[in-house]
Amino acid sequence: MKLEFEMDTYKSEIKPTWCPGCGDFAVLRALQTAIHALQLEPWNLLIVSGIGCSSNLPHFLSTYGFHAIHGRALPVAEGAKLANPELEVIVTGGDGDGYGIGVGHFIHAMRRNFDITYLVMNNQIYGLTTGQASPTSEKGMKTKSTPIEGVIENPVDPISLALASGATYVARAFSGDVKTMAELVKNGIQHHGFALIDCMSPCVTYNKINTYDFFRERVYDLQKEGHDSSDMKAAFAKAIEWPFVQRDRIPLGLFYRTEDVPTYEDLEPALKKGPPVRQPLGVENPDELLREFL
Amino acid sequence: MAKNDLVFRIGGAAGDGVSSTAESFAKMSARSGLHTWTYSSYQSVIRGGHVWTQIRGSLGPVLSHGVDPDVVVALNQQSMDVHQGDVVEGGAIVYDTDGTKPDPAKLRRNVRLIGIPLRKKAQTLSPNALMRNTVALGAVVKLFDIDFRHVESAFKDIWGDKKPEIVQQNIAAAKLGAEAVGQMGGSLNLGLPYSNEAKYLMTGNEAICLGALAAGVKFLAQYPMTPASSILHWMASHGPKYGVVVKQVEDELAAMNMTVGAGFAGVRAMTATSGGGFCLMVEAIGQAGMTETPLVAVLVQRSGPSTGLPTKTEQGDLNLALGAGQGDWPRAILAPRNPEECFRQAAQAFNLAEIYQTPIILISDLYLGEGYRTVEKLDFNVPIVRGMMAADGGTAKDFMRYRITESGVSPRALPGMKGFQHVAATDEHMENSELISDVLAGLPEHVEERRKMHAKRMRKLDGLRKDTPPPELWGPKNADLTLLIWGSTWGPAHEAIIQVDETEGVKVNSLEFPTIFPFHAEQTEQLLRGAKQTLAVEGNYTGQFTRLLRAETGHKADRFYGKSDGEPFTWRDIADHILEAVA
Numbered sequence: 001m002k003l004e005f006e007m008d009t010y011k012s013e014i015k016p017t018w019c020p021g022c023g024d025f026a027v028l029r030a031l032q033t034a035i036h037a038l039q040l041e042p043w044n045l046l047i048v049s050g051i052g053c054s055s056n057l058p059h060f061l062s063t064y065g066f067h068a069i070h071g072r073a074l075p076v077a078e079g080a081k082l083a084n085p086e087l088e089v090i091v092t093g094g095d096g097d098g099y100g101i102g103v104g105h106f107i108h109a110m111r112r113n114f115d116i117t118y119l120v121m122n123n124q125i126y127g128l129t130t131g132q133a134s135p136t137s138e139k140g141m142k143t144k145s146t147p148i149e150g151v152i153e154n155p156v157d158p159i160s161l162a163l164a165s166g167a168t169y170v171a172r173a174f175s176g177d178v179k180t181m182a183e184l185v186k187n188g189i190q191h192h193g194f195a196l197i198d199c200m201s202p203c204v205t206y207n208k209i210n211t212y213d214f215f216r217e218r219v220y221d222l223q224k225e226g227h228d229s230s231d232m233k234a235a236f237a238k239a240i241e242w243p244f245v246q247r248d249r250i251p252l253g254l255f256y257r258t259e260d261v262p263t264y265e266d267l268e269p270a271l272k273k274g275p276p277v278r279q280p281l282g283v284e285n286p287d288e289l290l291r292e293f294l
Numbered sequence: 295m296a297k298n299d300l301v302f303r304i305g306g307a308a309g310d311g312v313s314s315t316a317e318s319f320a321k322m323s324a325r326s327g328l329h330t331w332t333y334s335s336y337q338s339v340i341r342g343g344h345v346w347t348q349i350r351g352s353l354g355p356v357l358s359h360g361v362d363p364d365v366v367v368a369l370n371q372q373s374m375d376v377h378q379g380d381v382v383e384g385g386a387i388v389y390d391t392d393g394t395k396p397d398p399a400k401l402r403r404n405v406r407l408i409g410i411p412l413r414k415k416a417q418t419l420s421p422n423a424l425m426r427n428t429v430a431l432g433a434v435v436k437l438f439d440i441d442f443r444h445v446e447s448a449f450k451d452i453w454g455d456k457k458p459e460i461v462q463q464n465i466a467a468a469k470l471g472a473e474a475v476g477q478m479g480g481s482l483n484l485g486l487p488y489s490n491e492a493k494y495l496m497t498g499n500e501a502i503c504l505g506a507l508a509a510g511v512k513f514l515a516q517y518p519m520t521p522a523s524s525i526l527h528w529m530a531s532h533g534p535k536y537g538v539v540v541k542q543v544e545d546e547l548a549a550m551n552m553t554v555g556a557g558f559a560g561v562r563a564m565t566a567t568s569g570g571g572f573c574l575m576v577e578a579i580g581q582a583g584m585t586e587t588p589l590v591a592v593l594v595q596r597s598g599p600s601t602g603l604p605t606k607t608e609q610g611d612l613n614l615a616l617g618a619g620q621g622d623w624p625r626a627i628l629a630p631r632n633p634e635e636c637f638r639q640a641a642q643a644f645n646l647a648e649i650y651q652t653p654i655i656l657i658s659d660l661y662l663g664e665g666y667r668t669v670e671k672l673d674f675n676v677p678i679v680r681g682m683m684a685a686d687g688g689t690a691k692d693f694m695r696y697r698i699t700e701s702g703v704s705p706r707a708l709p710g711m712k713g714f715q716h717v718a719a720t721d722e723h724m725e726n727s728e729l730i731s732d733v734l735a736g737l738p739e740h741v742e743e744r745r746k747m748h749a750k751r752m753r754k755l756d757g758l759r760k761d762t763p764p765p766e767l768w769g770p771k772n773a774d775l776t777l778l779i780w781g782s783t784w785g786p787a788h789e790a791i792i793q794v795d796e797t798e799g800v801k802v803n804s805l806e807f808p809t810i811f812p813f814h815a816e817q818t819e820q821l822l823r824g825a826k827q828t829l830a831v832e833g834n835y836t837g838q839f840t841r842l843l844r845a846e847t848g849h850k851a852d853r854f855y856g857k858s859d860g861e862p863f864t865w866r867d868i869a870d871h872i873l874e875a876v877a
């Protein structure tokens with residue numbers, strides 16, 4: 001069967017500017033594969049990002065994009081989604097962007113359960129600003145900003161945070177396995193509700209600890225080990241395995257998914273009339289409106 | 295001179311129901327046909343602390359909340375202590391004889407003391423403590439000879455058909471108050487000929503909401519902050535009916551960023567806040583300037599710095615609005631002077647935002663935003679102009695979102711429009727959205743690309759200057775003194791000008807600025823040419839506007855009267871400074 005959109009339809013003319021070997025190439029590829037598999041219309045797809053190496057991603061695709069400021073991709077995306085809920089809205093960015101400066105928005109977007117897919121390229125470092133500690137840097141990691149003792153804070157665990165905050169699709173992927181990542185992204189886009197896909201995406205330039213090999217030695221597939229992704233308690237138990245409980249085994253795959261929760265868009269009263277972007281402007285009967293002031 | 299207005303002040307502790315009683319009275323005044331104006335002085339706590347509201351009703355247009363009251367209701371001893379000395383000769387003080395005592399030595403001549411056991415009387419009807427305010431209100435209505443039917447209709451508005459017994463109890467309570475006054479000398483006999491033709495009464499914030507609705511706003515994201523919160527409240531209850539998404543969000547960062555997202559997706563979008571919240575919005579409003587995203591931001595000022603005086607007025611955030619965001623980007627700042635202008639400018643702001651694809655800031659303040667004023671019937675037939683869209687003529691093939699144009703405005707496309715896909719970028723970019731920082735930085739072309747793109751955006755200021763309302767000169771042409779004013783200072787300033795003319799024969803006019811930025815320098819210079827002496831009056835410490843005026847025109851105001859004590863200007867404040875200047 002001939003598909004309407006080829007893989008290349010989704011590519012823009014701009015070549016990715018990432019370092020050779022950067023994990024973000026895999027995330028771009030996985031996203032492109034997913035939207036191709038779903039045959040999404042590029043003009044009805046909006047990709048919003050913040051600032052960071054990873055946040056440059058929207059430029060490399062032929063969809064609509066909004067390359068926002070650092071840490072604010074989610075609220076920009078939420079505003080766009082509310083204005084036009086018919087858009088497929090995907091947010092991309094880094095760990096600093098989403099779990100550091102933007103972590104407040106991260107929690108609130110999830111508790112609202114917007115129908116938005118969020119791909120975080122988690123390299124456990126600040127790439128664009130040349131290698132400072134990130135909120136997911138491991139304890140003890142020496143970086144430009146933690147040169148003496150290494151990081152002395154605990155890392156943020158985005159998976160537990162997402163489960164606790166009301167995300168309804170929570171997954172972790174790895175840039176070393178594009179195929180599985182693409183599948184998780186595709187399912188995330190199709191999911192009706194907020195989907196977080198935390199993508200372990202090695203920074204080959206500034207993170208010499210959490211490398212491809214580091215992950216290859218440790219990752220395992222949740223689904224292959226029979227994890228029940230409809231069970232929130234089991235999801236929490238799996239979530240805390242890494243980095244909290246131990247460092248030897250890192251679960252990948254779908255932690256949790258439920259379709260039973262209405263999205264924000266389902267509940268917002270103003271959207272009952274249809275997409276605001278298509279509603280008539282102005283007030284039909286001003287006298288009725290003015291009466292309360294008389 | 296026959297008296298043509300009434301001034302009523304009510305004071306009590308926070309939680310005593312002062313503001314709702316005052317609101318009811320304001321409604322009655324407007325329904326009696328009086329031009330009405332209110333000012334509430336209140337605290338940032340919910341219980342305790344002293345609060346008072348002043349309402350002025352006038353046969354002719356009213357320009358300020360007035361100075362000294364004809365009638366004071368003192369709901370506690372503190373209110374008595376604070377306000378008894380202000381009551382005009384021949385006026386009256388209504389108070390609860392249980393627990394409140396006037397000090398005759400502090401009163402002006404012939405002030406009538408109307409002591410009523412307010413609480414005891416109220417308790418004969420209902421255990422509700424707030425009912426004593428209704429007894430007092432009945433007394434005030436009688437003192438001013440207001441038609442009792444307005445009392446009944448005000449209570450019906452509040453409790454509606456659902457609680458007829460409460461309406462009846464309150465009517466009975468008001469009657470008790472009125473009867474008490476009847477037994478203690480009757481009304482003040484002000485002789486105001488009430489027309490009883492109801493006038494529209496609203497706050498500046500409500501007028502902004504109405505203007506936004508008239509212009510077709512479809513999105514409001516906001517985080518509560520006095521004195522902007524009533525915009526959120528009004529829109530939350532009315533918006534959905536008109537298809538407006540109204541969202542209280544996690545903080546002002548989110549409020550502005552969501553507004554940017556909604557504006558980008560193609561709806562008319564707004565946010566509102568006060569100075570503290572606006573501080574959190576500055577990075578994101580610059581983002582809108584850079585990505586050329588339309589939006590309207592309402593900044594209702596209160597006293598700063600920092601948390602400041604949360605419930606007090608000031609005009610101290612002009613520099614904040616002028617300088618918000620890093621780098622230079624085009625913006626317009628409109629400063630409404632009264633509710634009618636709040637309505638008109640709010641509606642206009644959405645057109646400007648979309649025509650010029652950039653943020654428009656509406657700067658107001660607590661005095662204007664929260665005070666109730668009567669207004670003429672608002673005309674909802676406002677022009678709606680949505681600006682240049684790529685699909686209107688251009689083809690997808692040669693579409694570039696940031697095309698360099700003479701006006702600085704490039705064709706816009708909304709997500710969903712087939713073939714016009716592009717990335718809106720906060721990094722400096724080329725016509726096709728490609729980032730200069732990534733691709734070109736280091737190459738010599740970068741300098742030219744950047745220069746061209748920056749100049750393109752800034753050219754929008756020329757159009758904005760043409761499309762925004764110019765400065766206006768109000769009052770006699772040949773004046774001894776010209777006031778320089780903006781925003782809510784308008785009312786008290788006009789009243790001061792009228793008063794000094796009537797009482798002293800001093801001729802003063804005022805140069806006022808419905809648009810603060812882009813500055814209309816040429817017209818300003820022209821209008822200033824005939825000025826003999828200038829007095830800048832603004833509600834801040836350093837003269838933020840006065841300095842802008844000097845920077846833009848070279849004109850240094852001869853005199854400056856800045857006020858930042860939290861209370862609004864009264865006409866008398868300004869009149870005193872006028873007389874000092876022309877002495």
Ligand SMILES: Cc1ncc(C[n+]2csc(CCOP(=O)(O)OP(=O)(O)O)c2C)c(N)n1
Binds near residue numbers: 051052054070094097
């Ligand atoms: C408000 C603000 N603060 C700081 C920066 C500088 N900055 C740009 S990207 C970045 C961190 C990027 O890290 P991450 O989000 O993990 O992205 P990565 O480059 O690793 O993909 C920082 C601190 C900025 N652009 N804006």
Ligand code: SF4
Binds near residue numbers: 021053205
């Ligand atoms: S610095 Fe790191 S994150 Fe950035 S592009 Fe290079 S490898 Fe990727």
Ligand SMILES: [Mg+2]
Binds near residue numbers: 126
């Ligand atoms: Mg990172």
